[in-house]
Amino acid sequence: MAKYLMLKHYRGAPAAPNDVPMDQWTPDELAAHLKYMDDFAERLEQSGEFVSGQALSPQGVWVRAGGEGEPPVVDGPFAETKDLIAGWMIIDVDSYDRAVELAGELSDAPGAGGKPIREWLELRPFLDDSADLTE
Amino acid sequence: MNETQLRNLVPAVIGVLVRRGADFASAEDAVQEALLKALESWPGDPPRDPMGWLVTVAWRKFLDARRAESSRTAREFAVDSAAVTGPAYGMDDSLWLYFLCAHPSLSPGSAVALTLRAVGGLTTRQIARAHLVPEATMAQRISRAKRTVADVPLDRPGSLETVLRVLYLVFNEGYGGDIELAVEAIRLTRQLASLSDDPEVAGLLALMLLHHSRRASRTDVSGRLVPLAEQDRTRWDTALIAEGVGVLRAALERDRLGQYQAQAAIAALHADAASAAETDWVQIVEWYDELLAIADSPVVRLNRAVALGEAEGPLVGLAELDRLDARLPRHTAARAHLVEAAGDLASAARWYAEAADLATSVPERDHLIRQAARLRQESAGRATRKQE
Incomplete structure (x- = not known):
């Protein structure tokens, strides 16, 4: 089994075919979208492939060490940032192909007009800790 | 108890x-x-x-x-x-379970989970922790696996080949939790060897024992990967080596060679060498040829190319490597190794850096990055000495 991270972006991904900002959706469209996401996670748990998932607020900041005796430096919120992550889901699957299949399914969540958003998701393999018999 | x-x-x-x-x-x-x-x-x-x-x-x-x-x-x-x-x-019940839990209708991940629970007697929580997934997810994976095999006829439970593959997977899956899966895999394979006299079961057991004998020397005190050539061979577990070699010898005498016996033979040749320099690479290449004849795969060809590089020189190994698909896992790492052996340290450093980007595990990536850093330093040192 291999773990993959599916990353959803507020900003930074290529434009989706159905690229209408969420605040312009109707309440019913929002509800349908959230239900789709919940059902997707539920299905993954049933199939034994779900690891974790979480949505993120866009209200983040940059932080770095300030140097000796100084407090950390905080910069933000990131109004200018080109790449803003909206959330993630981690899956544990048998193959890369299965990970792609699931990312495709997640990307198909309904948006404005009840039509699939087909947004671009970033799919990243985990580095694992396994050792190998090969020498 | x-x-x-x-x-x-x-x-x-x-x-x-x-x-x-x-x-x-x-x-x-x-x-x-x-x-x-x-x-x-x-x-x-x-x-x-x-x-x-x-x-x-x-x-x-x-x-x-x-x-x-x-x-x-x-x-x-x-x-x-x-x-x-x-x-x-009856012992036959246990053998039947091995086959059922590794049934060909199951995906490898499901077969591993079901085998660990029903044959291995681990709890769902232990299996989940070993695989770093939530317990609920693992419980579902196991239930689904059980539903999949529910209709398997009792007299036709599956194949020994998938049983061995599942145990091999368990051995290679070293993750978290309090259960060491490699040790579990050895226990289950040992048990299987007492139920089945198939020489490949013995071959797999020998392979596991021989690899496990090097466990203590495979990482240094800070947990970093130590490649075979640099391992402290005095720390190899001689009892496990003796057992592995004995099991393998008895299996080979049956004259029904299979891929696990061939792999174990290669591991035994490494175990037999008092130092890396004394490794009998010529014989190892011959065993890779045997392995190719039994189970040809790109991965085996890649490993054979590396062994060939040791036996006949890095340029021969590189020529062999050029014949293989460069997208194979570890192809770039193998190239880096052979290029270093051929003496081109600056290029080897670049290949190691590229190989690190392609690595699939943390220990492997860290190892490759360290190799790149070491060679960059060495080749810079050489250049400086030349100027002086």
């Missing part, structure tokens, strides 16, 4: 329940519940007859579940458990 001895009993208890008429899925659930109860109560109050205790408790759990499911079913399934004396605790 320790936890491992307790786990050893699990397949036989499942076997007893199935012979008494329980379906596999319900029997396995009931035994898991009995196991959890045993783990909780045995330390303070160990039973005199552990096997009998497990059978009694599991059977009661099974009947309770039946009753809860439907009182109608319970009446139809009127079994007087006192009157039932199961057949002798």
Whole structure:
């Protein structure tokens, strides 16, 4: 089994075919979208492939060490940032192909007009800790 | 009785329940519940007859579940458990379980999970922690696997080939938790070797023992990967090596070579070398040729190219590598290694850096990055000395 991270972006991904900002959706469209996401996670748990998932607020900041005796430096919120992550889901699957299949399914969540958003998701393999018999 | 001895009993208890008429899925659930109860109560109050205790408790759990499911079913399934004396605790039941849990209809991940629970006697929580997934997810993975094999006829449970592949996977999956999967894999393969006299079972067991013998030297004190050539060979476990070589020798005498025996033979040749320089690479290449004849795969060809580079020189190895698909896992790492051996340190540093980007595990990536850094430093040092 291999773990993959599916990353959803507020900003930074290529434009989706159905690229209408969420605040312009109707309440019913929002509800349908959230239900789709919940059902997707539920299905993954049933199939034994779900690891974790979480949505993120866009209200983040940059932080770095300030140097000796100084407090950390905080910069933000990131109004200018080109790449803003909206959330993630981690899956544990048998193959890369299965990970792609699931990312495709997640990307198909309904948006404005009840039509699939087909947004671009970033799919990243985990580095694992396994050792190998090969020498 | 320790936890491992307790786990050893699990397949036989499942076997007893199935012979008494329980379906596999319900029997396995009931035994898991009995196991959890045993783990909780045995330390303070160990039973005199552990096997009998497990059978009694599991059977009661099974009947309770039946009753809860439907009182109608319970009446139809009127079994007087006192009157039932199961057949002798047979080893064949265990062998059947190995086959069922690694059934070809299961995905490799599901087969691993089901094998660890039903054959290995691990709890769902232990399996989940070992694989770094939530317990609920692992529970579902196991239930689905059980549903998949529910209709497998008792007399046609699967194939030894998939059983061995599943055990091999377990051995290679070293993750978190308190359970060391490599040790579990050895225990399960050892048990299988006592049930089946197929030389490939012995071959796989030998392979695992020989690899495990190097466990202590494979990482340094800070947990960093130490490649075979640089390992402190005095730290290899000689008892495991002796056992592995003995098991392998007996298997090879049967004259039915298979891929696990061939791989074990390669591991044995490494174990036999007092130093990396004394490794018999010519014989290792010959074993890779045997392996190719049995089970040709790009990965075997890649490993053979590296061995060839050791036996006949890095340029021969590189020429062989050029014939293989560069997208193969570890192709770039193999190239880096051979380029270094050929003496081009600056290029090797670049290949190692590229290989690090392609690595699939943290220890491997860190190792490759360190190789790149070391060679960059060495080649810079050489350039400086030339100028002076």
